[in-house]
Amino acid sequence: MNFINRKKVKTRKPHYCTGCMDIIPSGSMVIRDTLVDGEIYSVYFCDICEKVLEEYGNDIEEFSEGDLRETTVYEYWYKKRRAEKSERPANTEQRHGAIKKAP
């Protein structure tokens, strides 16, 4: 398997995130990696897994589908996103407060 290209794209249809196997809805801005393994194909990463890839960078050479869900960085961003979604505060200061209070 060889890496060809990484690009930020807007999805036109739903995809599975290769990192955590969550569904990425259509119309999301996500990372798309183009790879070649006999034939050329693309994989997609949700915003959380994008953060994980940023954090670990080249430490992750190869991983199986869903593996990024096991990382501590994924856990952190997943909790953070859930806190933001459940609270929806009006301004940034309140939002930081909400994250601290979240379990």
Ligand SMILES: [Zn+2]
């Ligand atoms: Zn993901």
